Structure formats: structure tokens, C-alpha cells
Amino acid sequence: HATDQASMAMPVNPGRALMVFFSLRVTNMIFSEDLFNKSSPEYKALEQRFLELLVPYLQSNLSNFENLEILNFRNGSIVVNSRMKFGKPVARGxxxxxxxxxxxxxxxxxxxxxxxxxxxxxxxxxxxxxxxKFQACNEYAECKVNRWSGEAECVCNAGYFSVDGLPCQSICELQTDFCLNDGKCDIIPGQGAICRCRVGENWWYRGEHCEEYVSEPLVVGIAIASVAGFLFVASGVLFFLARTLRDQYDKEESEDPIYRRAESLPSLERATKYNPMYESEATTGYSHYYRRYPEPPVYSSASAEASTDFSSDEIRHIYDNSELTKEEIQDRIRIIELYAKDRQFADFVRQHQ
Known part of the structure; x- marks a missing residue:
């Protein structure tokens, strides 16, 4: 009877090769959760049973039949979703x-x-x-078709997972310790699983899994420590900047030629003051020969003439009472005269003090 139906339905003109999907519902068999798992012994046993029943029957009644594949078993008594492949040529209809x-x-x-x-x-x-249409996706999954292979598969929604081929389940059920410290696990559609953490009067838990304990004293302590640390770092930076600027200022001041010339004047004064010709009154008694050049020295013709204005009695007095020889005294007088008259010589003396 089936062969007659097939021969009447098959036209003479060949068509193209194709896949045909079909589903059968067996009403006198009980579905179990193991039939979701394709690697379970129960699934493999039932799959083998239907292949042994259907393949010989289809081969004997359909031309160009190649193979049969059991896609899945679905709940509803037992729904068998299958796919058969026909080789070329395939008749229309x-x-x-x-x-x-x-x-x-x-x-x-x-x-x-x-x-x-x-x-x-x-x-x-x-x-x-x-x-x-022939996929056993539950309410927590979405069927998606691979655009390259054309195969359909169930993809779990955010917050749901499939274990051992079972339908998608909430991670809150699969992982009981997803939320710690008595946190409550909830699924937000489109976002996934979140933890609602416990909150007390002056304490609470926070974190992705409620793993961190926080209290008001702890928060205050952290805030104070943060402010103190910031002030310490800021003061250190300010001290470093002030020290750097001060060192730079001192360096620039020491390199200033005017500053260096001013520093060189006291040494020149000391050389003049403690010259044996101009010792203090306490040591030589010639305080009226003590000469100190002004700070800074003013070089003019008037001062030059004044510096050489020694009377003969004064020079004779120096000759008679000084411990130096006459030649040394004359050399000193010539140096003083040159110092007063020749500005370049005066600069040379100051530089070599």
C-alpha cells in the first residue's frame, strides 16, 4: 500500500536533492529528563530504537533515500524530531x-x-x-540558525545555562552559592543574574556576589586614612618644590657677577686692614695711617690724587718706625698708588685676593 502511494506521488521528472524534517508524537511512552541529554544511555537507547524502526521502512518505500537523523526528543509524551536526506534526483512533491x-x-x-x-x-x-520549528528550546532559550551551516540550535538567555544537554535553567538554581552571605539571586531579563545583598542598620554587604562586608566605622576610617594620606603626599610635594626652588635661587645668586664682586670686597678690605703698614692702633700705634677704601670703591681722579697725598714727614715717620725695609715700604706705597690710579690694576688685585 505504501509502495503504491510512493509510485503515484513520484513524478518522472527529477528535481533537486533536499532535506525533509518531520516529527512524530508517541503517546504511550513517558518522557524523562535524561532524554534531553544526548550523551545519556536512555537517549542513545531510544534513538537507536527509532532508527532501527524507521530507516528500513523509509528505504523500502522512498526512492533516493540516503539517511535519517534523530534531532532530539521533546516533552509531550515523547515527540521525536527527525531529519531525512534525499540524494539526487529527487521528485517534486x-x-x-x-x-x-x-x-x-x-x-x-x-x-x-x-x-x-x-x-x-x-x-x-x-x-x-x-x-x-523542530528544536526543543524551552522558554529560557532562543533558537538561532547558523548562517553558514544552516543548523539550528538553542541558545540560553542571559542568566540561564544548559548542563548536559538539559533545557536552559537559571544560574540561581544551578549554582546555589552564586550569592554569598545570604544574598538573594535574581534574573533580570536581558541582563543576567544579579545578587541583592543584605543590609543592616549600620552595616551592609556589597560586591558582585555580596562578598564584601562594609560598616560605617570602617567607611569613616577609610575616609580619614585617605584624607591623611592625601595631605601627607601633598605636603611632601610642596616641600620638595620649595626646596628645589630655593636651591635654584641660591645657585643663580651665587653665579651673579655682581654678587660675587660684592663678596670679594671684604677680603680686599681685610688685606688692606691687616697690611703691616696699616695695622690697628693696638699693635703699632699708627692709627692715623689706617685707610679703608669705601664699599664699593669709587674710582675718580679726585680719589686718586687724595690717595697719593702723603707728606714728607709722614713718609719719613713710616720709614723710621716700620719693621719693614725701605724697599718693602716703597713697594707697598707704589702698590697703593697704582691701586688708586689704575682701575684695571685695582680689578686685578680684587680678583687675586
Missing amino acids: VTTTVYLILEDFCNTAYQTMNLAIDKYSLDVESDQADPC
Whole structure:
């Protein structure tokens, strides 16, 4: 009977190769959670049973049939979602032929194999149909089709995961310690799992998993320590800047030629003051010969003439009472005269003090 239906439905002109999806609902079998897991022994046993029943029947009734693949088992008694592949050439209207063949299989399966298959729920679609129609995605998953392979798969929503092929479940159920310290785990649609942490009168928990304990004294202590640390660092920076600017100022001042000339004057004065010719009154008694040049020295013709204005009695007095020889006294007098008259010589003396 099935062979006659197939021969009537198959036209002479060949078509193209294609995939055909179909689903069967077995009403006298009980679904279990293990049938979600494709690696479980129960899934593999039921998969093998349906392949042994369907493949020979389809091969004997359909031309160019190549293989059959069990996609999944879905709850609802047991819904078997499958996909069969036809090789070239494939006749037009093959989906209608497959539907008639499977309907005949439903009628004979109960009589020969004790399988109650609801033929009214039989669904057959070509490869132009939506492949997500035959996926067992639950309410927490979304079916997505790979644009390269055309395969459909269930992708869990944010905050949900699939373990061992089972339907997507909330991470709050799968991971009981997701929120610590008695935090409450909630799923926010589109965002995922969050933890609502416990809050006391002057303490609370915070963090992604409520892992951090916080109290008001601790917060105050951290704030004070932060301010103190900031002030310490700021004072250190200010001290360093002030020290650097001061050193730079001292260096520039010491390199100033005017400053260096002013510093050189006291040494010149000391050289003049403690010259044996001009010792203090306490040592020589010649205080009226003590000469100190003004600060800074003023070089003019009047001062030059005044510096050489020694009377003969004064010079004779120096000769008679000084411990120096006459030649040394004359040398000193000439140096003083040159110092007063020649400005370049005066600068030379100051530089070599």
C-alpha cells in the first residue's frame, strides 16, 4: 500500500536533492529528563530504537533515500524530531510522499511494534521551512540558525545555562552559592543574574556576589586614612618644590657677577686692614695711617690724587718706625698708588685676593 502511494506521488521528472524534517508524537511512552541529554544511555537507547524502526521502512518505500537523523526528543509524551536526506534526483512533491509514508507507518506501528503514534500530530516540512520549528528550546532559550551551516540550535538567555544537554535553567538554581552571605539571586531579563545583598542598620554587604562586608566605622576610617594620606603626599610635594626652588635661587645668586664682586670686597678690605703698614692702633700705634677704601670703591681722579697725598714727614715717620725695609715700604706705597690710579690694576688685585 505504501509502495503504491510512493509510485503515484513520484513524478518522472527529477528535481533537486533536499532535506525533509518531520516529527512524530508517541503517546504511550513517558518522557524523562535524561532524554534531553544526548550523551545519556536512555537517549542513545531510544534513538537507536527509532532508527532501527524507521530507516528500513523509509528505504523500502522512498526512492533516493540516503539517511535519517534523530534531532532530539521533546516533552509531550515523547515527540521525536527527525531529519531525512534525499540524494539526487529527487521528485517534486516529495514532502507529500513522505507524509503519506509516515502516516502509513503510524497505522502499522501500533499493530506490529506496540507504539501509539498520533498521526494527527504528524508534521512534515521541506528544507525551506524554519529549522527552529523542530528544536526543543524551552522558554529560557532562543533558537538561532547558523548562517553558514544552516543548523539550528538553542541558545540560553542571559542568566540561564544548559548542563548536559538539559533545557536552559537559571544560574540561581544551578549554582546555589552564586550569592554569598545570604544574598538573594535574581534574573533580570536581558541582563543576567544579579545578587541583592543584605543590609543592616549600620552595616551592609556589597560586591558582585555580596562578598564584601562594609560598616560605617570602617567607611569613616577609610575616609580619614585617605584624607591623611592625601595631605601627607601633598605636603611632601610642596616641600620638595620649595626646596628645589630655593636651591635654584641660591645657585643663580651665587653665579651673579655682581654678587660675587660684592663678596670679594671684604677680603680686599681685610688685606688692606691687616697690611703691616696699616695695622690697628693696638699693635703699632699708627692709627692715623689706617685707610679703608669705601664699599664699593669709587674710582675718580679726585680719589686718586687724595690717595697719593702723603707728606714728607709722614713718609719719613713710616720709614723710621716700620719693621719693614725701605724697599718693602716703597713697594707697598707704589702698590697703593697704582691701586688708586689704575682701575684695571685695582680689578686685578680684587680678583687675586
